[in-house]
Amino acid sequence: xxxxxxxxxxxxxxxxxxxxxxxxxxxxxxGQRKLLEAKVLCVGAGxxxxxxxxxxxxxxxxxxxxxxxxxxxxxNLQRQLLHDTDDVGRPKVESAKERLNAINPDVDVVTHxxxxxxxNAFDILGRYDVVVDGTDNFPVRYLVNDATQMLxxxxxxxxxxxxxxxASVFMPGPDTPCYRCLFPEPPPPGTVPSCAEGGVFGxxxxxxxxxxxxxxxxxxxxxxxxxxxxxxxxxxxxxxxxTVNLRxxxxxxxxxxxxxxxxxxxxxxxxxxxxTQAPPEAEHGAKTHVEA
Amino acid sequence: xxxxxxIPTLLRAQVDGRPTIExxxxxxxxxxDDIETRYPGxxxxxxxxxxxxxxxxxxxxxxxxxxxxxxxxxxVSDGDTVAILPAVAGG
Numbered sequence: 001x002x003x004x005x006x007x008x009x010x011x012x013x014x015x016x017x018x019x020x021x022x023x024x025x026x027x028x029x030x031g032q033r034k035l036l037e038a039k040v041l042c043v044g045a046g047x048x049x050x051x052x053x054x055x056x057x058x059x060x061x062x063x064x065x066x067x068x069x070x071x072x073x074x075x076n077l078q079r080q081l082l083h084d085t086d087d088v089g090r091p092k093v094e095s096a097k098e099r100l101n102a103i104n105p106d107v108d109v110v111t112h113x114x115x116x117x118x119x120n121a122f123d124i125l126g127r128y129d130v131v132v133d134g135t136d137n138f139p140v141r142y143l144v145n146d147a148t149q150m151l152x153x154x155x156x157x158x159x160x161x162x163x164x165x166x167a168s169v170f171m172p173g174p175d176t177p178c179y180r181c182l183f184p185e186p187p188p189p190g191t192v193p194s195c196a197e198g199g200v201f202g203x204x205x206x207x208x209x210x211x212x213x214x215x216x217x218x219x220x221x222x223x224x225x226x227x228x229x230x231x232x233x234x235x236x237x238x239x240x241x242x243t244v245n246l247r248x249x250x251x252x253x254x255x256x257x258x259x260x261x262x263x264x265x266x267x268x269x270x271x272x273x274x275x276t277q278a279p280p281e282a283e284h285g286a287k288t289h290v291e292a
Numbered sequence: 293x294x295x296x297x298x299i300p301t302l303l304r305a306q307v308d309g310r311p312t313i314e315x316x317x318x319x320x321x322x323x324x325d326d327i328e329t330r331y332p333g334x335x336x337x338x339x340x341x342x343x344x345x346x347x348x349x350x351x352x353x354x355x356x357x358x359x360x361x362x363x364x365x366x367x368v369s370d371g372d373t374v375a376i377l378p379a380v381a382g383g
Contacts, residue, residue, distance in 0.1 A: 048383040136383040161380035162301040183379040187348040192302065195382045205383070233377065237301075238311050242375065244355045 007033065017104075018060055031221035032060065038220045041065035041128040043116060043144055045092040047195070047205030048134030048158050048212060050082040055213035057100040057107045061220070064100060065128055067112035068092040079202040116140055118264035121147040130219050132156045132212050136195065138186040139267035145179035146264055148172060149254050154219050154226075155179070158212040161192070163201050165208035165234040168246060169215050169227045174255055176228050181249040189272045204236050295323055295372040302378045307331045315374070320353065321364035323374065338376065339364070350377040 010018075010029070014036075021027045021035075038061050042049045045068040056064055072080075072087040072095055087095035093111035100109045112124055116135075125131055125147050133144050133155055141159070148155040152172040157179060159166045170178045211232065218224050231246045253261045268274070294316050299307050307313050313331070315323035328335040338349055344363070345351060351358045352375040358366045368374070 044383050046383055134383045136381060138379070138381045141381055158383070159380050160382040164301045164380065166377070166380070182350065183348055185347040187346075187379050192378070192380060198302075200382055231377075233375070235298075235301075235311070242298075242355070244352045244375065244377070245357065247357060247360055 014060070014106075017106075021059065026223040027221055031223060034221050035060045035217065036062045038130065039063040039065070039128045040130045040132060040216055040220070041067060041112075041125060042132045042134055043067050043140070044134035044136065045080075045082055045096040046070075046076065046134060046136060047079045047160065047200065048209040049096075049132075050080050051206050051209035052132050052134055052156075052158075052213045052216065053082060053096060053100055054103060055210060056216060057104045057109070059213075059217055060104060061107060061216075063108045063110060063128075065110045065112060065124070066093050066096045066100075067114065067116060067124065068096070069113060069115045075196070079200065079205050081206070116143060118143060118267065121264060122151060125153060126151055128153065130154050130156065130216050132216055133158060134209065134212070138192075138271045139273065141179060142186065142270060143264065143267045145170065146254050146261060149178050150262070150264070156212045156215045156219070158205075158208045160200060160204050160208050161195070162198055163204060163236040165204055165236075167208055167211045167215070167227060167232045167234075168230065169219065171226075171228050172255070174250075174257065175248055176255075177246045177248045178252060178255045180254050181252045182231065182246055184249070184252070186271045201236055204234075207234060207236070293318060293368050293370050293372070295368050295370075295374055297323065297327060298373060298375040300376055300378055302380060303334065303337055303376060306334045306337065318367060319362075319364065320351065320358055320366045320368055320374065323368060324364070337378075348379045351375070352377065 018032045021032050022029050040061050042053045045066050070092050072083040072090050072092055074088050082096045082099050091113050093113045097109040097111055131148050131153055149172050155170040157168045215227050218226050229246050230243050233242045250257045297313050297315050315327045317323040317326050324335050
C-alpha cells in the first residue's frame with residue numbers, strides 16, 4: 001500500500017489482516033492507518049466491554065486500554081465473551097488482555113486493574129483519544145461523562161437493562177448533548193435494579209456493545225455520521241430499534257453555557273450513596289466501581 | 293386522542309408486562325392520568341409529587357423529548373407514539 005512521507009508503510013501481514021477494511025469505501029488505507037494509531041479506553045470489561053474491545057482489537061486499534069477492577073465470576077460468562085470458564089477468579093483485565101491479543105497480537109492492550117475514581121480519572125482517561133463507557137453503575141457513568149467533557153474527549157455511551165439497550169455518542173463542548181443533558185439526575189438509589197437483581201438477556205450487550213464499537217471506529221476514521229444528538233433505543237423482545245432526538249441543554253451543569261460543575265465531584269454522594277452504603281446496582285457491593 | 297405508549301422493561305411490571313399500552317387524552321398529562329386509572333402507580337414512576345416529570349426519566353412524543361415541547365402540557369394527536377425512557381446503568 002502507498003504511504004505518505006513519514007508514515008510507516010503497512011506490513012505485508014497488515015495488508016492482509018486489514019484487507020477488508022482497506023478495500024472498503026469510507027475506511028480505506030487512510031482509515032485503517034487511523035485505527036492503527038488510535039488509543040481507545042474501554043471502561044469496564046464486562047457485557048458491553050467484551051464486544052467493544054474484541055471488535056476494536058480485531059480492527060487493529062493500536063492502543064486499547066481496559067479498565068476493570070473486578071475478577072471473573074461464573075455468572076459473567078453468560079454474556080461476557082472476553083472471559084472463559086478457566087478464567088473464573090482471575091482479574092478481568094488479565095483474561096481480557098489474553099483474549100484480545102489472541103485475536104490480534106499487534107494491539108497494545110494496556111490494563112488498568114483499578115476502580116475509576118475522581119482522583120485517577122483525568123490521569124487514566126487523558127491518555128486516550130476515545131472513551132467507551134461499559135460500566136454498570138450510575139456513579140461511574142456520571143464520572144466518565146464529566147471527565148470526558150472536561151478533558152475534551154468523545155465518549156461512546158451504552159447502557160442495558162434486561163432486554164432494553166441505549167446508545168449514543170457524547171462529544172465534548174457545547175452545542176452537542178452529554179449524558180447529563182440526557183439524564184440531569186440519577187434515579188434514587190434502589191429504584192433501578194442491577195443486572196444481578198433484574199437479570200440481563202445475554203445477547204443484549206452483544207448488540208449494544210457492537211453498536212458502541214461501530215461508533216468508536218466511525219469517530220476514529222471519520223466514516224459516516226456519528227450517533228451525536230441522537231439516542232438509539234433497542235428493545236430485544238419487540239426487536240425494535242428507535243432513534244430519538246437528544247438535545248444539548250444550555251443549562252447543563254457540565255457542558256452548558258455557564259457550567260457549575262467544573263471539577264470532578266463525589267459521585268457516590270451525587271447518586272445518593274454514602275461511602276458505607278453499597279450502590280444498589282453493584283454486584284459486589286464495592287464503592288464507586290466498574291464491573292458490568 | 294388515542295396514542296400508543298411504549299413501556300420500557302423496567303416499568304413493564306406496572307402494566308401487566310405489556311410492551312405497549314393505549315392511552316387517551318388531549319395532552320401528555322391527560323394520557324398519563326388515563327393510563328393511571330387502569331395501571332395505578334405508573335404515574336408516580338413518571339411524575340413528581342409537584343407535578344413535573346422526574347429528571348431521571350425521559351418521555352418522547354414520537355422522536356422528540358417532551359421537555360423541549362411543552363412537557364406534560366404537550367398536545368397529542370391520534371396515532372402519536374409516546375416512548376418512556378428511564379435511566380438504566382447496566383453494562
